[in-house]
Amino acid sequence: MRTDVGHRMTWRGDRELLPGKWPQKMMGSARKRQFASDNWAGVCPEAWEAMQQARDDHAAAYGEDLWTQQASDLLREIFEIDCEVFFTFNGTAANALSLASLCRSYHSVIAHELAHIETDECGGPEFFSNGTKVLVVSGENGKLHSEQVEWMARRRTDIHYPRSRVVSVTQATEVGTVYRPEELDALRETARRCDLHVHMDGARFANALATLDVAPKEITWKIGVDVLCLGGTKNGLAVGDCVVFFRKELADEFAYRCKQAGQLASKMRFLSAPWVGLLSNDVWLKNARHANQMAQKLAASLNDVPGVAIMFPVEANSVFVQMPASMDAGLRSRGWVFHDFIGAGGARLMCSWDTQPEDVDEFVSDCREYA
Numbered sequence: 001m002r003t004d005v006g007h008r009m010t011w012r013g014d015r016e017l018l019p020g021k022w023p024q025k026m027m028g029s030a031r032k033r034q035f036a037s038d039n040w041a042g043v044c045p046e047a048w049e050a051m052q053q054a055r056d057d058h059a060a061a062y063g064e065d066l067w068t069q070q071a072s073d074l075l076r077e078i079f080e081i082d083c084e085v086f087f088t089f090n091g092t093a094a095n096a097l098s099l100a101s102l103c104r105s106y107h108s109v110i111a112h113e114l115a116h117i118e119t120d121e122c123g124g125p126e127f128f129s130n131g132t133k134v135l136v137v138s139g140e141n142g143k144l145h146s147e148q149v150e151w152m153a154r155r156r157t158d159i160h161y162p163r164s165r166v167v168s169v170t171q172a173t174e175v176g177t178v179y180r181p182e183e184l185d186a187l188r189e190t191a192r193r194c195d196l197h198v199h200m201d202g203a204r205f206a207n208a209l210a211t212l213d214v215a216p217k218e219i220t221w222k223i224g225v226d227v228l229c230l231g232g233t234k235n236g237l238a239v240g241d242c243v244v245f246f247r248k249e250l251a252d253e254f255a256y257r258c259k260q261a262g263q264l265a266s267k268m269r270f271l272s273a274p275w276v277g278l279l280s281n282d283v284w285l286k287n288a289r290h291a292n293q294m295a296q297k298l299a300a301s302l303n304d305v306p307g308v309a310i311m312f313p314v315e316a317n318s319v320f321v322q323m324p325a326s327m328d329a330g331l332r333s334r335g336w337v338f339h340d341f342i343g344a345g346g347a348r349l350m351c352s353w354d355t356q357p358e359d360v361d362e363f364v365s366d367c368r369e370y371a
């Protein structure tokens, strides 16, 4: 049973659970940093500093403030287009609400079988769209391929089948691979032929961008992405993802969806100010580049450990490995935490903006102990 992601903590009657003491207890380990997920990491200093600056002043509520204005303008500069931006509390809401706004209830969204919208959002897209169905296809290395997308879109065209309206692409993918611009271009062409909107789940968009080293527009609106859900949480924010509509007309009435879904922050500036810290001076790319480099180091070191097999090309900040059960157990007995239910099985090791080379060395050395 999955007990490691639940938020319901039972009352322990434990008087030692005092502020400053409890986080380590909850991790079940004295380790400062883990490879469990990039959302286990804390807040990067630049985001924290911006939050601090926003702390004292009164400002207009519900996004009518200057921080929100500035964060939105930074995104328009970065993407080099006059886009519509909405800040949400998390990526599930960003995905579910943007897909709901692209679809009617009888439509469908084509996605990879490992896509977060299918496997990790508890039916959120279907719920917020009042019934839009997610149709999944398989594909090597967590990627959608044009042939399967087209097959699914054209499989049936009769009245009895949910009409395909969107193809949803995850960049970087759930297994830590990255779509190349030409792969996205091929999907755009398929989407055009099949009359589909293109939605991008960019929870780890920054990691993909750091790998590809291109202008953000080259892998978004210029190759046909209509809507991007851009992740901030896993890249150094405390909380917050955002929805970027590159085609402004698609954002019509989207603000009402956010409000109705409980995603309109009343003190919006505390969602948006950290974004200003993250997006200024390329901090978001610096964080992502660092996480990617740590994943490269981790993969290279694990490659030499007997019994460990790397499952997918390491192109972003995750390393998926198969390891012997005895090694898995040994690592856990030493306090390491990592998940094995995500993606295609195996242990998923996530690097973060704050992962240190020593963390990698320590983990790999522990792997060797149990090899």
Ligand SMILES: *Cc1c(COP(=O)(O)O)cnc(C)c1O
Pocket (backbone or CB within 6 Å): 089, 090, 091, 092, 093, 095, 116, 117, 170, 173, 174, 201, 203, 204, 233, 234, 241
């Ligand atoms: C983390 C993640 C999200 C967002 O998840 P939330 O927990 O709702 O913030 C969306 N897509 C992918 C691929 C993710 O990894």
